[in-house]
Amino acid sequence: MKTDIDKIMQDRELDVLLVLGDAEHNSPMYYLTGGGHVNAATLIKPRGKDATLFHNDMEREEAAKTGLKTVSYSKYPLKELRKEADGDMLKIGAIRLQKMLTDCGVTSGRVGVYGHTDLSASFSMLMAAQKLMPDVEFVGESGMDSVFLQAMETKTEDEIARIREMGRITTEVVGQVKDFLTGHAVGDDEVLLKADGKPLTISDVKAKINLWLAERGAENPESTIFSIGRDAGFPHSVGTPSDPICLGKTIIFDIFPCEAGGGYFYDFTRTWCLGYAPEAEQKLYDEVREVYETIIEKMEVGMLFGDVQKLTCELFEAQGHASPLNTDAPLEGYVHSVGHGLGVNVHERPWARMEQKDGLLQPGVVFTIEPGLYYPERGMGVRIENTYWAREDGTFERLAEFDFGLVLEMKS
Amino acid sequence: MKTDIDKIMQDRELDVLLVLGDAEHNSPMYYLTGGGHVNAATLIKPRGKDATLFHNDMEREEAAKTGLKTVSYSKYPLKELRKEADGDMLKIGAIRLQKMLTDCGVTSGRVGVYGHTDLSASFSMLMAAQKLMPDVEFVGESGMDSVFLQAMETKTEDEIARIREMGRITTEVVGQVKDFLTGHAVGDDEVLLKADGKPLTISDVKAKINLWLAERGAENPESTIFSIGRDAGFPHSVGTPSDPICLGKTIIFDIFPCEAGGGYFYDFTRTWCLGYAPEAEQKLYDEVREVYETIIEKMEVGMLFGDVQKLTCELFEAQGHASPLNTDAPLEGYVHSVGHGLGVNVHERPWARMEQKDGLLQPGVVFTIEPGLYYPERGMGVRIENTYWAREDGTFERLAEFDFGLVLEMKS
Numbered sequence: 001m002k003t004d005i006d007k008i009m010q011d012r013e014l015d016v017l018l019v020l021g022d023a024e025h026n027s028p029m030y031y032l033t034g035g036g037h038v039n040a041a042t043l044i045k046p047r048g049k050d051a052t053l054f055h056n057d058m059e060r061e062e063a064a065k066t067g068l069k070t071v072s073y074s075k076y077p078l079k080e081l082r083k084e085a086d087g088d089m090l091k092i093g094a095i096r097l098q099k100m101l102t103d104c105g106v107t108s109g110r111v112g113v114y115g116h117t118d119l120s121a122s123f124s125m126l127m128a129a130q131k132l133m134p135d136v137e138f139v140g141e142s143g144m145d146s147v148f149l150q151a152m153e154t155k156t157e158d159e160i161a162r163i164r165e166m167g168r169i170t171t172e173v174v175g176q177v178k179d180f181l182t183g184h185a186v187g188d189d190e191v192l193l194k195a196d197g198k199p200l201t202i203s204d205v206k207a208k209i210n211l212w213l214a215e216r217g218a219e220n221p222e223s224t225i226f227s228i229g230r231d232a233g234f235p236h237s238v239g240t241p242s243d244p245i246c247l248g249k250t251i252i253f254d255i256f257p258c259e260a261g262g263g264y265f266y267d268f269t270r271t272w273c274l275g276y277a278p279e280a281e282q283k284l285y286d287e288v289r290e291v292y293e294t295i296i297e298k299m300e301v302g303m304l305f306g307d308v309q310k311l312t313c314e315l316f317e318a319q320g321h322a323s324p325l326n327t328d329a330p331l332e333g334y335v336h337s338v339g340h341g342l343g344v345n346v347h348e349r350p351w352a353r354m355e356q357k358d359g360l361l362q363p364g365v366v367f368t369i370e371p372g373l374y375y376p377e378r379g380m381g382v383r384i385e386n387t388y389w390a391r392e393d394g395t396f397e398r399l400a401e402f403d404f405g406l407v408l409e410m411k412s
Numbered sequence: 413m414k415t416d417i418d419k420i421m422q423d424r425e426l427d428v429l430l431v432l433g434d435a436e437h438n439s440p441m442y443y444l445t446g447g448g449h450v451n452a453a454t455l456i457k458p459r460g461k462d463a464t465l466f467h468n469d470m471e472r473e474e475a476a477k478t479g480l481k482t483v484s485y486s487k488y489p490l491k492e493l494r495k496e497a498d499g500d501m502l503k504i505g506a507i508r509l510q511k512m513l514t515d516c517g518v519t520s521g522r523v524g525v526y527g528h529t530d531l532s533a534s535f536s537m538l539m540a541a542q543k544l545m546p547d548v549e550f551v552g553e554s555g556m557d558s559v560f561l562q563a564m565e566t567k568t569e570d571e572i573a574r575i576r577e578m579g580r581i582t583t584e585v586v587g588q589v590k591d592f593l594t595g596h597a598v599g600d601d602e603v604l605l606k607a608d609g610k611p612l613t614i615s616d617v618k619a620k621i622n623l624w625l626a627e628r629g630a631e632n633p634e635s636t637i638f639s640i641g642r643d644a645g646f647p648h649s650v651g652t653p654s655d656p657i658c659l660g661k662t663i664i665f666d667i668f669p670c671e672a673g674g675g676y677f678y679d680f681t682r683t684w685c686l687g688y689a690p691e692a693e694q695k696l697y698d699e700v701r702e703v704y705e706t707i708i709e710k711m712e713v714g715m716l717f718g719d720v721q722k723l724t725c726e727l728f729e730a731q732g733h734a735s736p737l738n739t740d741a742p743l744e745g746y747v748h749s750v751g752h753g754l755g756v757n758v759h760e761r762p763w764a765r766m767e768q769k770d771g772l773l774q775p776g777v778v779f780t781i782e783p784g785l786y787y788p789e790r791g792m793g794v795r796i797e798n799t800y801w802a803r804e805d806g807t808f809e810r811l812a813e814f815d816f817g818l819v820l821e822m823k824s
Contacts, residue, residue: 020531025437025633028532037635037650040555057741058648058748074741082767089554115531119432120440120524122531123538124552140536142501143452207629210672214626217619221437221633223449223673236470238449260622261635329469329486336470355494 001364002031005151009047012147015109016101017051018138019043021117023066025221025262027344028114028148033066035261042097043068044104054100071103093121094128101136108135112147144351153341153349154364159264160389160399163343163366166218166266167387167400170255173212174268174402177253180208181245181274182411190247190275199244202226206241209255218257222346225254225269232271233376235336235383247275247410250284250380252372256346265346267368268400269385277407281380284373285406288382291315291371295338301390305339305359305367309352312338312371321373325354332375339368342387363392366399382406413566413776414443420559421459427521428513429463429559430550431455433529435478437633437674439756440526440560445478447673454509455480456516466512483515505533506540513548520547524559556763565753565761566776571676572801572811575755575778578630578678579799579812582667585624586680586814589665592620593657593686594823602659602687611656614638618653621667630669634758637666637681644683645788647748647795659687659822662696662792664784668758677758679780680812681797689819693792696785697818700794703727703783707750713802717751717771717779721764724750724783733785737766744787751780754799775804778811794818 009017019028023038032043032051038059045051053070055063063070076096085091101107113126126138141147155163184192184200192200205226213220227239232252245251254269271288273281294315299308313325313334322333329335337352343366350359350367361367367390372383384404388396421429431440435450444455444463450471457463465482467475475482488508497503513519525538538550553559567575596604596612604612617638625632639651644664657663666681683700685693706727711720725737725746734745741747749764755778762771762779773779779802784795796816800808 024635037637037648039648056648057743058646061643061646061649077740079740089556090552093554113531113535116529117531118527118555119529119531119534120526120552120558121555122552123525123535123550124554126535127552138535140502140532140534140539142505142536143530143533144501146532207627210626210629211623214622215619217622223436225449231473234470234473236449236451236468237473328489328491331469 001154001156002151004154005045005147006048008147008150012112013110014112014139014147015047016106016111017043017045017114017147018101018111019045019114020122021115026116027152027262028116030262030344031148031152033068035263036065037062038066042100044100044106046104046106049105052104071100076100090124091128093125094132097125097129098132101133106136107133110137110139113138113140114146114148145349149349152343152345154362155343155366155389159343160366162259162264163266163387163389164399166257166259166264167268169213169216169218170257170266170268171400171402172216173209174253174255174270176212177205177209178272178408181205181272182408184410185412186247186275186410192245192274201241202228202239202243202245203241205245206239213257217260219260219262220257221262222256224256225252227252227381229379230376232381233374233379235372235374235381245274248273248278248281250281250382252381252383254383254385258346262344264344265342266400267342267346267385267387268402269370269383270402270404271382271384271406272408273406274408275410280378282406284375284380284382287319287321288371288373288384289404291319292369292384295369295371299361299369299396301361301363301394301396303361304357305350305352305361306354306356308361308369309338310354313354316371316373332377333373334371335374336372339370341365341367361390363390365390413568414563416566417457417559417563418460420562424524424559425522426524426551426559427459428518428523429455429457429526430513430523431457431526432534433527438528439564439674440528442674442756443560443564445480447675448477449474450478454512456512456518458516458518461517464516483512488512502536503540505537506544509537509541510544513545518548519545522549522551525550525552526558526560557761561761564755564757566774567755567778567801571755572778574671574676575678575799575801576811578669578671578676579680581625581628581630582669582678582680583812583814584628585621586665586667586682588624589617589621590684590820593617593684594820596822597824598659598687598822604657604686613653614640614651614655614657615653617657618651625669629672631672631674632669633674634668636668637664639664639793642788642791644793645786645791647784647786647793657686660685660690660693662693662794664793664795666795666797670758674756676756677754678812679754679758679797679799680814681782681795682814682816683794683796683818684820685818686820687822692790694818696787696792696794699731699733700783700785700796701816703731704781704796707781707783711773711781711808713773713775713806713808715773716769717762717764717773718766718768720773720781721750722766725766728783728785744789745785746783747786748784751782753777753779773802775802777802
């Protein structure tokens with residue numbers, strides 16, 4: 001939780017957090033500011049002290065809404081900076097950064113750098129600032145594990161409420177998509193037809209998904225996976241826009257929208273066959289479903305997420321499928337991990353990695369469970385995914401409900 | 413243009429471009445790949461050679477759609493990397509980067525780093541890779557001027573067509589917003605009322621904007637400015653969501669959507685007064701409009717964008733307003749620059765900076781003209797913005813048309 005940040009900084013021997021970039025669609029900045037239209041900002045948080053947000057003058061009203069201490073960049077006039085930098089554009093940012101750090105009492109120590117932002121400009125500025133401030137050491141952290149990812153790993157009730165609300169919105173939209181698909185007429189080759197007689201395509205469905213999310217004030221920054229047949233056999237294929245929707249093929253519908261401005265996400269997947277499921281598709285689905293139910297039955301609050309992954313591999317291998325347990329990077333069978341944490345990032349700690357020993361499903365953690373099987377050369381793939389919250393009382397709560405069924409009966 | 417990249421690299425003494433991050437919402441990666449659901453990719457482009465895109469195995473089908481040479485990260489098995497790195501997580505990425513660079517023939521030289529991506533992870537990886545590869549120098553470039561921003565500055569006919577199409581979508585949505593607003597009933601205090609008798613708020617209007625953009629397949633990643641009264645006096649205030657919409661106050665509506673997936677943008681602003689305009693608001697509008705028309709009349713293909721800014725300052729100062737020409741960072745009057753380039757970034761080269769000598773409105777450049785006046789303490793602000801293309805034939809083309817009027821007559 002956010003209140004753990006100072007302690008986590010201490011554990012990691014970090015004296016200062018330096019976050020760069022916009023407040024929106026930039027998870028560490030969003031986490032500390034709460035979002036808003038504050039662009040190209042600089043946030044400095046020394047350990048044990050409050051954060052200061054430096055911002056463009058034009059955005060002073062937006063910056064003030066964050067409730068943080070704010071300072072306008074105009075405190076450091078460009079004309080003076082330019083003089084000090086001898087006109088060297090790359091150095092101007094470094095000199096200003098040095099001034100901002102100094103004004104926050106930072107002249108030495110380890111400074112962790114963060115932000116989903118422009119790497120080129122940030123890298124050049126940090127390299128130049130490093131030369132100006134020899135007693136400071138700028139350091140990065142792994143994309144899998146940082147102060148922020150560790151703090152974000154456990155959620156407050158407020159954060160849970162926001163994720164649950166996104167779950168409600170997400171499953172409502174999934175329900176609309178279901179109604180939309182099954183309300184279509186079916187033409188030759190079992191292809192769904194629009195009112196104008198043309199085939200309904202993945203592109204048509206995605207347009208509706210974006211529309212229905214927008215109607216509910218949600219955003220879709222990482223797009224949606226809606227893939228059919230062979231494409232469904234590739235876990236991260238988003239689907240070919242021009243592909244027609246037809247009966248009897250597996251459709252993987254994986255939807256992961258967030259609050260407007262890049263806030264909290266939800267993550268949800270169903271696999272559908274429209275009209276009917278051929279025997280092979282039904283069998284693949286039944287296998288995934290069986291593994292899914294066994295995982296849910298066996299997982300316990302406090303266990304290692306990596307052990308859930310190991311269990312999933314064992315269950316799929318017992319069914320005769322390849323898995324990462326005994327195959328390096330398998331291309332068929334069970335090819336990914338069983339889930340991931342989620343919050344202001346669609347993927348965050350805890351990770352379900354067998355080799356990892358600190359991904360605990362401890363109270364406060366929100367995570368997905370999403371076993372799947374993929375056979376692109378057989379033209380099919382199946383994944384089932386829900387998002388869970390590990391509660392203080394030692395139980396898991398599924399944060400949104402939706403029917404699991406594979407076959408969607410057509411209405412006409 | 414993209415075909416200029418090798419020459420620009422040479423001018424800047426860069427031997428290699430290294431682009432990190434997702435293909436979407438990451439302009440340098442988008443520019444070279446054309447987008448798609450390819451996450452956490454690595455693109456390496458040595459000068460004078462083709463680029464190679466390294467990607468996650470699960471996204472091989474999406475990567476293949478880019479048409480680039482692709483290599484899966486599974487070529488560098490994690491187990492071996494872990495062994496080589498002695499389990500040091502930060503070093504794993506650096507070792508893999510070294511292998512990828514080596515496989516692209518890069519073992520020395522200046523490597524420019526780019527990408528809108530996770531700064532912390534990239535910075536730590538680059539610092540570790542720097543130690544492994546002493547003959548390579550990783551360098552960043554300014555956010556105002558890089559190989560990419562220079563190449564992007566001039567557009568091909570294809571790019572123009574995509575921006576023009578976004579202009580069509582944008583102005584269609586603006587028209588819908590106009591119809592929506594003027595169709596409302598007006599209650600006490602000149603506040604617009606919804607069908608349920610409650611005040612129409614900025615939040616309601618923004619929900620419609622997002623909806624109508626989504627219906628047309630456009631995205632709104634940088635949100636929308638729709639601010640009224642005092643908020644309109646702050647150029648980058650996005651508006652207070654709960655503010656009611658009422659008659660007779662300036663509304664600044666600045667909309668800058670892009671193609672789905674983070675492609676080409678459009679940028680457009682109108683200032684409206686619903687029902688009527690008080691004298692002071694009308695006067696402010698007339699002054700901005702007069703300056704706007706003078707700029708359009710005087711600007712010529714090939715001139716310095718900074719000179720257009722200087723002209724704008726002079727025109728506003730002649731009207732009695734403060735401007736950056738003779739006031740440092742003014743808070744009232746004309747407080748920003750007259751425009752900016754746009755393309756796969758909403759703000760890109762050329763810049764309209766008086767001190768800058770290389771921002772030419774040369775053929776192929778797409779840019780905004782957006783003079784404005786801001787008086788937050790008087791409860792008003794005015795901005796007018798259109799997007800232009802400098803053509804080979806020496807003329808400018810406005811890429812979308814929309815009525816300039818300040819007052820929107822209410823329908824009832």
